[in-house]
Structures are given as structure tokens and as C-alpha cells.
Amino acid sequence: MTASGEFETGDANRHSGTATGTTDSTDDVLLKVDGLSKHFPVESGLFSGLNVSWDGRVPSVGYGREYLKAVDDVSFEIRRGETLGLVGESGCGKSTLARTILRLLEPSSGSIEFEGRDITTLGGEDLRQQRRNMQMVFQDPQSSLNPRQKIGQIVEEPLKTHGLLDDEGRETRARELLERVGLDSDHYNRYPHEFSGGQRQRVNLARALALDPDLIICDEPVASLDVSIQAQVLNTMTELQEEFGLTYLFIAHDLSVIRQISDRVAVMYLGKIVELGNKEAVYENPKHPYTKALLDSIPVPDPRKRSERETLGGDLPSPVNPPSGCRFRTRCPELIAPDAYDFSDAEWAALRELIRTIDRQLVEPSPPEALRRQFLNDVDLPAAADESVERALELFADGEPDRAAELLSESFVAPSVCARDVPSYEVDSTNGTEARFVACHRYAEETPTE
């Protein structure tokens, strides 16, 4: 926009930044999030006992208050002109992260920088002005549009709020934006109910573009649309990105949508980013066990391949009392063996399967010998480990599965590095262009990129 408050028609391609996501330049960073957390206070005891964990820890209670760690110590950058896809299961904190970045929620800790400026504690008019540069598009195009307002009014609303342009100028701008998002200028006088879901989401895009923002955070923008319509809206978003030099943080739980639109991908689990890297590298060579599980859960048409795939089992632990160390460890099929016992791979794999089965109570209480036959038939555990296993199997047979799981957890899970330390590693990417962030101790030994 010019100093006189007019929008330049040639505002497209203002940004020369790359959208490949493969540059190492820090000059092009538009958004930098560093150690960002958002913790919600919750009533003490409300979530107690919901934490399905192997370590049987008592939930942390402080001054009668507990905190739900919706976003916990998250760091990443988005470069100008690129799309960072953010993917993860429902409830992992994606929307909270988005809203905290936009300062619709107050961060609990950490910082947010936009174009090199710290906006973490910005308030009043400064924050209002900053918001012009950061817009959001929500999932449900129906409920985010006021049914009593005409499309034109909806698109003009942000301009009015910020006192930009006169009536005529706003109408011209709104009509132009409707055309840019693939609608018709004549839709200006229509109402939202006259449009399909896909068209309504285009109206939302036009509204988000009204203030000529640099960053648009899209929270599941196509999740409620049919697959064929999804593809069309995503194509339009890609075109708009080039035309307006936009940067997207694109949130979705659907991995195929993320793959279509993103340059880089961040995978989130229980309030933390567990893997972040170039899209092709993450999809072709996922490193974090959670990313692998997510990719494995994409439906495949070939039934032979389906049988080889491992689906993600177990419940999502409570974000009020998340597991210590690695948050994914309670569901992780690659939990690392504790150093204290010198397990062979086969022994640890068998024991891990037994621990998971007892923890999740996937079998009926049965005599220790039967479970040994089922899980430990071909393995000869070290004596100290075997003693703990025997006691746990007896507890399980006696109808005390929780105590059995607790004992196994204390003996074999708690001493694992996965339960002790929070993982955070930068590893070489397979395509050699960019380091990958992986929050998994299995990558502790990999050489960091210079």
C-alpha cells in the first residue's frame, strides 16, 4: 500500500524471497518463533489420572493449579514467500500455536519476531497495526462469515476497521479481490448462503487479503471441503501466494493436503515440534517415529502393503501431565533400551512388546508361563531383568495390571534416555541442502550440519 493509503495494483511479487524452503539465508526470515509456550491453567484434579503413561507418576500440582501445556517450548522460522506446513493429530496444539503467534492468545513464555521485530509483548495500537501484516483463515467457512452481511461488506470489513480507503475505494478493492480469489466481481452484493463451501472459503481468502498482509496463517482451511474442491482451493492459494508474495503457515491434520501445499513441514505432537524439514525429505525419509507412524496411517489401496504397516496405538497422554523426556515415548515403537541391561535387539524388542501389552492391558490376566511363551519364547533375558519381569507377570496374573505396568515401567522405561532427557537434534538432511530438526534420541549420534 502506498503512503496515501491506496493499494498498488502491482503489489504482487513485492517479495523476491524464495519459496523453495532450501535456502540457508537468515535475511529472508519473516517469522521467528523461539521457545514459545502457551500453558492454560486448569482446575486441579480435573485431568488427574488421564495420563496413560508407563511411569505411573503423580500429576504435578502447584498451588492447587495445574497447567495444560498446549504449546511447549516451540521454535521455528518461516522464510518470506514459503509455506510451512504444520501437521499433527487433533489436540496436539496446532490451533493454539497459531493463535499465540497472532497474539490472539498471550504467550506463557518465549518470543515471536516478525520481520526482525519482537512482537511478543506488543500491545495497543502497535499490536493493531502489526495485525494488518498477519491474517488468519479458519477451517469452517460457514461460521466465519456473518450470514447477514453481504460478501462485499465482509471483504471490506478489515479495511473499515483500519480506516483505510473511502467507500468507493473499498468497493473497488473488494471487487478486485473477489476476482483474484476466483470469484466474480458481481458476487459483491450476494449473501454467504448463496455460495458453496469452497466459494465461501474463497471469500475468507479475499477478506484475509484485504489488508495486503505478509503472512497468512491458515488453520485447516480445506478440511471441511470435498477432496476435489480442496485441490482447487489449494491451487488458488498457491497462485495467490505467488501473486501477492505471501508467506503461509498452513495447519492441517491431513498429510496429503500438507504435501500438496508446503515447502517445509513441521510435525507436532503433544505441544512440541518433533520433526521439521524440507517437505520431500520428511515425506521420503521420515526420521521421527511419530512422523513415520503418521505417514503409515495414510490409507493405501494395496492390501499387501497395508499389512506391513504399523498403526499408531495407545492413547494421546494428557497435556496436563505429559510424559517426561520424549513426549512420544509412551506410544513409541522405537523406545531405546536402558543402558543398565545389555539387551540384544531381539531381547529388547520382545520385552518392549510385553511392556506395551501389559501397559495397555491388551491381554486377559493369564499365568506367567503363558505370557512368557507368547512374548519371550525365544529370548533369554539377563538375570536382573528377568527377575523384574517375573514379578510383573505374577502381579498381572494376580489381577493387578496397573502395578505390573508400574513395575515394568520403573525397571525398564524410566531408566531409558527417552524418559530421562528431552530430545532435540539437528541432523543432516538426505537431500543435503538443509539440516533437519528431529526430537528423537535415536539421532543423538548423527553429525550436525555445518
Ligand SMILES: Nc1ncnc2c1ncn2[C@@H]1O[C@H](COP(=O)(O)OP(=O)(O)OP(=O)(O)O)[C@@H](O)[C@H]1O
Ligand atoms: N482455552 C483453552 N483452555 C484450556 N485448554 C485449551 C484451550 N484451548 C485449547 N486447549 C487445549 O489445548 C490442547 C491443544 O488444543 P488445540 O486446539 O490447539 O489443538 P489442535 O491440534 O489445533 O487440535 P484440533 O485439530 O482438534 O483443533 C488441547 O488439549 C485443548 O483441549
